[in-house]
Amino acid sequence: MSLLSKEQLNILTYDSFISDWGPGPNIQKSFESRCSCTINWITADSSGALLSRVKLSKNKEGIDILMGLDDSLMSEAKETNLFETHSINSSTLSNLNISWNDEIFLPFDYGFFSFIYNSFNLSNPPTSFDQLAQRNDISIIIMDPRTSTPGLGLAKWIYQLKGDSSNEFWKSLQDQIVITAKSWSDGYGLFLEGEADIVLSYTTSPAYHAIAEGDETYKAMIFEEGHAEQIEVLAILKNSQNKQLADQFMQFSISSGFQNFIPNGNWMYPVIDEVEGIESFYRYAPKPSNLDRIFGSTSDRTTWIKSWSSSIE
Amino acid sequence: MAQHLIELLGLNLGLAVLSNVKNKLTVFFLKLPYLLYLIIILILVCFIFSYFLKDKPNVIVFDRFFFNSLKFTFIQAILSTLISIIIGFLIGICLYLSRIKIKLISVVLNFFFIAPVIFVSYGVIFIHGSNGLIQSFLNKVGINFSYSIFGFVGILYVTSYFNISLSANYFFRKLINIPENYLKLLQANNVSFYQALKYYLRPIFQNNIIVLCSIVLIFCISNFTIIYIFANSPFLSTLELVIYQKISFEANIYAAIVYGLIQAFIVILLLSPLLKISNNFQMLSLKKTENYKIYKSNLLSTSFLIIMSIYFFSPCLMIFKGLSSFNLDLLISYNAIKSFLSSLSVATISLLLSLLISLSSLYFARKLFEDNSRFKKLMLFSIFILCFVPAISLSSIIFMINIKLDFYFNNFWIVSIINSCLLIPIIFLFLLPKFMDNNIYEKSKILQFGINPLIRIFKIDLIKFKKDLILISSACFVLSMGDLTSVTIFNSSEFKTVPFFISQLYSSYRYDDAFFIMSIYVIFIISLLYIVSLMVHRDATLR
Numbered sequence: 011m012s013l014l015s016k017e018q019l020n021i022l023t024y025d026s027f028i029s030d031w032g033p034g035p036n037i038q039k040s041f042e043s044r045c046s047c048t049i050n051w052i053t054a055d056s057s058g059a060l061l062s063r064v065k066l067s068k069n070k071e072g073i074d075i076l077m078g079l080d081d082s083l084m085s086e087a088k089e090t091n092l093f094e095t096h097s098i099n100s101s102t103l104s105n106l107n108i109s110w111n112d113e114i115f116l117p118f119d120y121g122f123f124s125f126i127y128n129s130f131n132l133s134n135p136p137t138s139f140d141q142l143a144q145r146n147d148i149s150i151i152i153m154d155p156r157t158s159t160p161g162l163g164l165a166k167w168i169y170q171l172k173g174d175s176s177n178e179f180w181k182s183l184q185d186q187i188v189i190t191a192k193s194w195s196d197g198y199g200l201f202l203e204g205e206a207d208i209v210l211s212y213t214t215s216p217a218y219h220a221i222a223e224g225d226e227t228y229k230a231m232i233f234e235e236g237h238a239e240q241i242e243v244l245a246i247l248k249n250s251q252n253k254q255l256a257d258q259f260m261q262f263s264i265s266s267g268f269q270n271f272i273p274n275g276n277w278m279y280p281v282i283d284e285v286e287g288i289e290s291f292y293r294y295a296p297k298p299s300n301l302d303r304i305f306g307s308t309s310d311r312t313t314w315i316k317s318w319s320s321s322i323e
Numbered sequence: 324m325a326q327h328l329i330e331l332l333g334l335n336l337g338l339a340v341l342s343n344v345k346n347k348l349t350v351f352f353l354k355l356p357y358l359l360y361l362i363i364i365l366i367l368v369c370f371i372f373s374y375f376l377k378d379k380p381n382v383i384v385f386d387r388f389f390f391n392s393l394k395f396t397f398i399q400a401i402l403s404t405l406i407s408i409i410i411g412f413l414i415g416i417c418l419y420l421s422r423i424k425i426k427l428i429s430v431v432l433n434f435f436f437i438a439p440v441i442f443v444s445y446g447v448i449f450i451h452g453s454n455g456l457i458q459s460f461l462n463k464v465g466i467n468f469s470y471s472i473f474g475f476v477g478i479l480y481v482t483s484y485f486n487i488s489l490s491a492n493y494f495f496r497k498l499i500n501i502p503e504n505y506l507k508l509l510q511a512n513n514v515s516f517y518q519a520l521k522y523y524l525r526p527i528f529q530n531n532i533i534v535l536c537s538i539v540l541i542f543c544i545s546n547f548t549i550i551y552i553f554a555n556s557p558f559l560s561t562l563e564l565v566i567y568q569k570i571s572f573e574a575n576i577y578a579a580i581v582y583g584l585i586q587a588f589i590v591i592l593l594l595s596p597l598l599k600i601s602n603n604f605q606m607l608s609l610k611k612t613e614n615y616k617i618y619k620s621n622l623l624s625t626s627f628l629i630i631m632s633i634y635f636f637s638p639c640l641m642i643f644k645g646l647s648s649f650n651l652d653l654l655i656s657y658n659a660i661k662s663f664l665s666s667l668s669v670a671t672i673s674l675l676l677s678l679l680i681s682l683s684s685l686y687f688a689r690k691l692f693e694d695n696s697r698f699k700k701l702m703l704f705s706i707f708i709l710c711f712v713p714a715i716s717l718s719s720i721i722f723m724i725n726i727k728l729d730f731y732f733n734n735f736w737i738v739s740i741i742n743s744c745l746l747i748p749i750i751f752l753f754l755l756p757k758f759m760d761n762n763i764y765e766k767s768k769i770l771q772f773g774i775n776p777l778i779r780i781f782k783i784d785l786i787k788f789k790k791d792l793i794l795i796s797s798a799c800f801v802l803s804m805g806d807l808t809s810v811t812i813f814n815s816s817e818f819k820t821v822p823f824f825i826s827q828l829y830s831s832y833r834y835d836d837a838f839f840i841m842s843i844y845v846i847f848i849i850s851l852l853y854i855v856s857l858m859v860h861r862d863a864t865l866r
Binding site for chain 2: 031058062200205
């Protein structure tokens with residue numbers, strides 16, 4: 011290696027993170043100005059596909075960091091034994107409301123699942139799942155839990171609230187579900203095209219419409235029983251060639267240099283409080299009450315999916 | 324004198340040997356790309372078997388979702404094929420009777436066949452969606468009628484869109500290739516068009532109809548994006564989609580390969596007629612630029628053509644929707660230009676690779692047919708085998724091989740190789756009729772005059788199918804530009820294609836921008852096809 015050549019940090023993430031409008035380009039600039047290194051982004055088409063990629067290749071691609079894994083996949087990821095423990099003190103994640111003590115995964119943003127509606131078309135939204143199931147006038151777009159993390163999040167959310175009676179609850183929703191999209195982007199796109207009254211997304215989605223498009227008509231339904239959460243995490247791969255640099259990036263991921271770009275780039279909540287311009291974001295994306303956090307195992311995931319698949323025709 | 328004669332004989336013998344060696348070398352180099360392709364196929368097959376032998380397979384579940392997907396894959400494919408063939412037949416007849424220029428029909432039908440699936444799908448939603456143009460119109464005039472385009476109906480509607488145009492193209496070309504003398508004979512005997520269809524033209528359509536059905540069925544079985552968008556229930560899923568789920572979300576390559584093999588096995592059983600094309604190779608070749616007309620359109624055929632034009636052209640209104648969100652900054656942004664250039668490069672390399680292998684395969688196939696070799700069907704099978712394997716399974720197998728090779732090939736080359744693998748059967752099938760045209764007569768002349776195989780290709784074959792070659796190359800170029808299957812697995816920040824860029828916009832809430840880029844992309848495709856069509860029809864040297 012010549013003296014002038016910079017070290018390269020290979021980060022695997024989902025594609026929207028590094029798009030021109032995602033947080034990736036700004037985070038890259040910010041980190042590269044501090045590390046005298048270059049970031050090489052490698053992408054998969056969805057959050058769910060990230061883990062599969064490193065599992066299939068046993069990380070022969072030389073990826074240093076995997077970023078964007080859904081918390082419901084953490085236990086499965088740990089079973090692969092492909093991830094390294096980190097040395098970051100994560101108890102300072104003030105905005106996460108809990109003391110994070112996982113030794114492998116570090117959270118970098120989070121969100122709450124919710125149904126989004128256009129207040130121009132729907133003036134009296136339901137305030138609970140039971141009310142929603144009774145409103146036959148409301149058509150719903152959800153995502154397939156087998157191919158989409160929000161879809162899996164909804165299955166978890168319903169199971170968490172309804173337990174063994176979740177099958178019956180799914181059945182009561184069935185007639186209202188007009189589309190089961192394979193991915194969040196397809197489902198949300200069809201909602202914007204007017205294909206249904208509400209769509210499964212995040213409580214932060216209205217912030218995008220209000221801040222980026224100046225459209226304040228989109229709102230998130232707030233359910234009194236509480237909302238399930240999705241935490242996105244990152245971790246270092248065991249066979250990383252740049253562990254020191256990877257560690258430096260992990261530390262950077264919970265600093266304002268990274269977190270400043272999360273609300274208006276990834277449209278999720280940052281994990282720390284000290285973030286620039288966060289007030290307007292919270293105005294359009296207030297945090298709902300959250301349910302107890304569940305970091306489901308592989309068998310939990312199977313149970314959640316089964317409760318959906320055995321009820322829907 | 325005797326010594327001089329011996330020297331002369333020796334020289335002649337030497338020249339003959341030299342010419343023989345030269346011919347053999349030429350034949351070897353002509354066969355080489357096909358042989359390399361064959362090696363790749365063998366590597367793929369060996370890899371599949373070694374994978375099962377060496378590693379412990381993950382659990383492969385044959386649950387009700389699998390059986391449901393298997394059932395649905397074939398039900399939707401068979402129904403779509405039937406719809407496509409029947410409506411395509413009617414459109415082919417109506418187009419033949421109409422006064423529309425062959426050139427225009429050719430460009431339009433080609434475009435409908437290779438139009439990006441995502442564009443047509445959203446175009447259909449734009450028209451038929453709950454908030455679409457039709458529903459808005461009905462609401463405006465106070466008619467209380469609503470319907471949903473999602474689900475099985477939508478899947479059939481959009482899947483048929485592409486395949487109707489392929490079948491219509493087939494039947495239309497069959498009709499315009501009817502010899503003028505034959506038509507004059509029908510005219511002299513006052514045979515009506517209906518009678519001609521029923522009694523005299525039927526054999527012309529029947530010839531190779533099985534091949535057409537097979538091709539359409541393959542396209543319908545490999546349905547992915549349409550199901551992805553239109554399925555409104557977990558049970559409306561094809562095997563391609565299940566395989567995608569197994570690879571992308573469960574990292575279960577074993578299940579992906581096993582499911583892929585099951586699909587391939589059933590398809591091979593269903594499509595064994597495809598291997599019987601040795602008797603007649605006339606399929607999609609276009610011989611005429613204008614046809615001799617004795618039959619004219621009537622009210623029924625014109626009305627049907629108008630209805631079908633609405634069906635075909637209405638999704639294209641999406642272009643106006645996209646252009647209404649014109650965004651110059653986005654269009655000239657670094658990533659938009661880079662993705663466009665990446666798409667062009669991938670399409671160029673894929674096309675060159677597939678052309679090279681297809682031409683070599685065609686040469687080899689013709690030789691086997693001329694020699695009446697018993698390996699001729701095996702050779703055809705080696706070409707069509709890639710049609711039977713689901714594209715996603717193929718991509719994942721190549722991904723796994725590249726892992727074993729320590730990522731020797733970068734993403735660009737992997738995507739180009741996969742695309743070219745998928746294009747080879749299409750080019751082969753399209754050019755085969757012209758390649759085999761008159762081959763028995765040619766063979767005797769070539770032996771008689773001792774013509775070098777290379778000269779036969781460049782001076783005889785190429786002139787024969789130059790026009791078809793340009794047409795199929797442009798279509799394959801567009802198909803390769805629009806491919807997303809392999810790009811979803813193989814991409815990095817340095818390598819993005821236009822469809823990938825659109826998908827990125829899509830997952831970043833930027834739907835209007837995505838539709839805008841999609842519209843620009845479709846305009847580019849239409850322009851490209853139109854320019855190629857002008858080239859083909861203006862150049863008098865192109866027969």
